[in-house]
Amino acid sequence: MSPASKGLRDPTDLTSMRLRALVILALATGLLAGFAELFGHGVRRFLLNEFLFLGPDVLWTAPLVNAAIFLLLGLGLFSGARLLPRLITLGRTAGIFVFFGSFGAFYIFPQFHRVAALLVAAGLAVQTARWAERRGAEHLTRLASRLLPTLLTAVLLLAILVRGGRALAERRALAALPAPMIGTPNVLLIVLDTVRAFNLSLYGYARNTSPSLDGFAAGGTTFDRAFSTAPWTLPSHASMFTGLWPHEMSADWLVPLNSGVPTLAEALARHGFVPAGFSGNTNYVSREVGLARGFVSFEDYVLTPSLVLRNSSLVRVVSRNRTLRRLIGEEDALGRKSAADINRSFFRWLDRRPAGRPFFAFINFYDAHRPYLPPPPYDRMFVPPGTEPDPRLHRTAKPGDDQRDETTAWAANAYDGGVAWLDSQLGVLFAELERRGLTDSTLIIVTSDHGEEFGEHGLFDHGNSLYRQAVQVPLVIRRAGQVPAAARVSAPVSLRDLPMTVLDLVGLGEEERFPGAPLSRYFGSVSPTHDTLLQGVRKAIRQPERYPAAQGNLAALIQDSVRYIRNLGTGEERLFDLVHDPLEQHDLSGEPPGQARLPALRATLERVRFVP
Numbered sequence: 001m002s003p004a005s006k007g008l009r010d011p012t013d014l015t016s017m018r019l020r021a022l023v024i025l026a027l028a029t030g031l032l033a034g035f036a037e038l039f040g041h042g043v044r045r046f047l048l049n050e051f052l053f054l055g056p057d058v059l060w061t062a063p064l065v066n067a068a069i070f071l072l073l074g075l076g077l078f079s080g081a082r083l084l085p086r087l088i089t090l091g092r093t094a095g096i097f098v099f100f101g102s103f104g105a106f107y108i109f110p111q112f113h114r115v116a117a118l119l120v121a122a123g124l125a126v127q128t129a130r131w132a133e134r135r136g137a138e139h140l141t142r143l144a145s146r147l148l149p150t151l152l153t154a155v156l157l158l159a160i161l162v163r164g165g166r167a168l169a170e171r172r173a174l175a176a177l178p179a180p181m182i183g184t185p186n187v188l189l190i191v192l193d194t195v196r197a198f199n200l201s202l203y204g205y206a207r208n209t210s211p212s213l214d215g216f217a218a219g220g221t222t223f224d225r226a227f228s229t230a231p232w233t234l235p236s237h238a239s240m241f242t243g244l245w246p247h248e249m250s251a252d253w254l255v256p257l258n259s260g261v262p263t264l265a266e267a268l269a270r271h272g273f274v275p276a277g278f279s280g281n282t283n284y285v286s287r288e289v290g291l292a293r294g295f296v297s298f299e300d301y302v303l304t305p306s307l308v309l310r311n312s313s314l315v316r317v318v319s320r321n322r323t324l325r326r327l328i329g330e331e332d333a334l335g336r337k338s339a340a341d342i343n344r345s346f347f348r349w350l351d352r353r354p355a356g357r358p359f360f361a362f363i364n365f366y367d368a369h370r371p372y373l374p375p376p377p378y379d380r381m382f383v384p385p386g387t388e389p390d391p392r393l394h395r396t397a398k399p400g401d402d403q404r405d406e407t408t409a410w411a412a413n414a415y416d417g418g419v420a421w422l423d424s425q426l427g428v429l430f431a432e433l434e435r436r437g438l439t440d441s442t443l444i445i446v447t448s449d450h451g452e453e454f455g456e457h458g459l460f461d462h463g464n465s466l467y468r469q470a471v472q473v474p475l476v477i478r479r480a481g482q483v484p485a486a487a488r489v490s491a492p493v494s495l496r497d498l499p500m501t502v503l504d505l506v507g508l509g510e511e512e513r514f515p516g517a518p519l520s521r522y523f524g525s526v527s528p529t530h531d532t533l534l535q536g537v538r539k540a541i542r543q544p545e546r547y548p549a550a551q552g553n554l555a556a557l558i559q560d561s562v563r564y565i566r567n568l569g570t571g572e573e574r575l576f577d578l579v580h581d582p583l584e585q586h587d588l589s590g591e592p593p594g595q596a597r598l599p600a601l602r603a604t605l606e607r608v609r610f611v612p
């Protein structure tokens, strides 16, 4: 005889539970799932020494987001159980909670195969379902009611600790700033992440991709051959902040910038500047990778709804799954900050920044980075009429051989649209600086951290080679009355010279020393002797095997009008004419005149011990 027929309610029937009890159970298990994720993050961060690409707010937002997800899930199951009481039982509901909670925690480890994670989570779910059926609704309700207040208190304490700690640290850092010198200009360093020089009208590109920058450059000096030190974000930014070559510091795929090396922000803070950072690249321009050191405030993982959601591993499961994304109709990376968002953050900061002090603002705009998804009308600006975008190609950084031609055309068109969109937002930024009367009192530098490849040399994306497409970047420096206007410098220069350039132009070139030399040496009519410029990238992770950086460390140097690239893993060499072959299509290393130059170039690499 079933319990129901005796007039008793079946304790394993989900509908025997009151709604309030179900809510408590869902919230408690959701918060627990969040803490399970935090445990996983802790293991990755502190035991495996891996980057998480999440900010400290994950500590309190992951449990909260998961609690909300579990609440929705629980309410759905609760309603479903009224229709299908035999299918949706209390035990199965508990099992489903445990399935999602444990899968979310396992998903944190890329080392853990997804299928294995699913199987283990399913196993745990079955065990939990059996246990819950045995214990019944009342026991579960009691347990959840007892846990919930403790879990909520823990979340609240973590929120206070993270947010309060940050606010306190900022206040302290501000209070510790010394008095500034009178009349010091502000410094604004703008990095257009992934914008290669070749695709800007500023450098003669056939498409009008950079009208705002072109106008801005008319008031300053443009460097026609500026090179980043690395073909990807972290070491390149690290060089801009420290003056070091990639091989002289630790910043790498899995390693943050070493804490010992001085940074430009620290140096400027010592002289009363307020350093503030605004990063759109939440992968490799963040506190976690060591680039925020010296900044009083650094906005990387801000509390926007999408970045908060992204803190839950369960949300990331969905947001990283291309099939699910297509179903939702959202191809862009979850939490991506647009240039318009960053501009707004920067303007808000300008409003509340401490009065009477010069600022050092660093901005990283991420809009040109893949997936190439500029907003309309920029998305179709350079797409031939009648061409339908293939959504597969938005995110395809390394297409298969069959897709390559298609991808090259589509990706480059979409990329150019993104660059034009970013340029329009640069225009907004310049106009706002003008409106605030800051244009003339600010030293403004616009550059990029690296380029991008669109099938040249058979490569896509960046970080995988040292060809010029990946390392030649825009560079414009402007300061009224100090930097020549409408001037162009054709000598090759490296972004590693930026720290000394800034210090020199704000009058601190004697007080503070960084590796490198001020680029103001190119402002006069007398051309200085050209230095040897270096670029490098360490053996890359997650690259197709045929890509150069997947085979070994790469080193390149520019010396006497040639560019020499060496794969230190395979010994392969490339030699290009710096002036006459900007796209590096004609390798001279196998031809007699080129061959004759190789020994000297190899010796230079040897001498600087350039092993990135």
Ligand SMILES: [Zn+2]
Pocket (backbone or CB within 6 Å): 193, 194, 232, 233, 234, 281, 449, 450
């Ligand atoms: Zn980058």
